[in-house]
Amino acid sequence: MAQSRSDADRLFIAGAGIGGLTTALALSRRARPVTVFEQAATIEPVGSGLQLSPNAMHVLRGLGLEEALRRHAVAPRAVRVMSARTGNAIAEIPLGEHAEQRYGAPYLVIHRADLHSVLLNAARASAGITLRLGTRLRDASQNAGAVKVELEQAATDGGAAHVDHGSGAGLIGADGVWSTVRRRVMNLRQAVFSGRTAYRAVIPAEDVPQHWRDVTGLWLGANAHVVHYPVSGGRQFNLVALVSEDWREERWSAPADREALLARFADWPAACRDLLARPPSWLKWALCGMDPGTDWVDGRVALMGDAAHAMLPFAAQGAGMSIEDGEALARAIDRIPDVPRALRSYQAERQNRAEKVLRLARANDRVYHMRGPMALARDAVMRGLPAGRLLARLDWLYGWRPPAAG
Incomplete structure (x- = not known):
């Protein structure tokens, strides 16, 4: 069966945290279909406080939040x-x-849980975002025209997990410090x-x-x-x-x-x-x-947030950099039709700034x-x-x- 235009344009996002949901919302507001999958079966109110400095608030304001x-x-x-x-x-x-x-x-x-709840409610209200909980990435591959993902959906009745496959335009690793996309798909060193x-x-x-x-x-x-x-x-x-x-x-x-x-x-x-x-x-x-200098992009696969540049919290910018990443990534994909080129443009825009903040956090540590x-x-x-x-x-x-x- 021929793939629909919507499916061909679809972007997969691994991780329904702050960065993943911000990216999904920024893409959906540009009419780009998105599937977000999250290994946790339920989204629990966890964590503690975080700081949203003006740079992050400009993005969240633009999302109507x-x-x-x-x-x-x-x-x-x-x-x-x-x-x-x-x-x-x-x-x-x-x-x-x-x-x-x-x-x-x-x-x-x-509180992190309050920020996450606002993002999650907005994502659930968006017709362009498909949210799949209890779903983990088993593997992914790509060719010149598409990225293919293998997903494992946990059974709700205690039975065997269901495995299915999807194809789309790109895969975004927003799955945090212990990123599966970083480790398994891109074969990069972890934090x-x-x-x-x-x-x-x-x-x-x-x-x-x-x-x-x-x-x-x-x-x-x-x-x-x-x-x-x-x-x-x-x-x-x-x-x-x-x-x-x-x-x-x-x-x-x-x-x-x-x-x-x-x-x-x-x-x-x-x-x-x-x-x-x-x-x-x-x-x-x-x-x-993580140390500066690691590549964030491989063809149709890209990292963002902690998966790309996990940093010490001594500049209070972990969430802020993820939020900035999400906006920049969506803007690049909206501006450049070719997804691999768009992802490279996103990295070119973001990497120096994120790594400058990473170095600031290390300096503040001292x-x-x-x-x-x-x-x-x-x-x-x-x-x-x-x-x-x-x-x-x-x-x-x-x-x-x-x-x-x-």
Whole structure:
């Protein structure tokens, strides 16, 4: 049977996370049929907080999602940088109305599950998006005219899984750090453990002192730092403690030993220790990353988000880069009829910027975790700079927006 034009144009996206759904929505708004398949049988509200800086919000606004997101998000007034040595404030970097006026879009903090829910609801409402849960990619191949995927659909009654095949114009690997598309289809090296671990918890905001509920807190210490901010429309409070340590467990995410975590911060200021003691339990994630310079595209197959450029969270741009990728990828495919050429154009546009952010995150890792005289010098520089100058140093990052149509 001849393949329909719709099927021939269809793009497959592996992974229904933030990057995959953003890409699907951006493609569907350009009338491109999309099938998104996700290994998880159900989409559960998981994760903790994340930051949506103006560069990401420009994309989400263009997808018509800003109003829905604002119902769940908080626009922090500032980033308050604290010293883990003295307990005193080092600097306060303005956000809120200042950032929105400067960059033309808000700087928001939000629970990952809330962002994901907004994206998922929009995808389910789109006639151009087919969403297949409980479906994993077994294999894929390509020729000059098409990409072919082999998909395994889990049985809902406990029986044998169903395997089927599909053909379309391209395959996008949006399947995260442990990407099957990256490993099996493109035969590329996976991300590696960075020597850093993130401990995460979310608690009711009413359990936190009032003066922390409208800012992002950033505590800088030797070989560790702590970040916290309100999420869920201000109803909850997100806490993240990032430390240097070896990972000796078989899983890459796991329940954390609360007492061991608190002992790790025993010599930190009382105000920070008080916050860390409030969650009754913690989860931890091994932080993994990739080196710059890896190819993202092979013919009709492309990587995006963490599958392409997994980075440390020390620039708060993991979600933002995935969201930017999705918009750029859809725009390239809409502009260039030949899919392999379009994917190459997408990589050419995105790779230098994503890898610049990756390097920024690595640099922040060093700066945040300084000790001794280096830490004293860092703090003195930050105190001496006007608050607006500290923000302006990131104009290249936060000031990005998609090119105007035309």
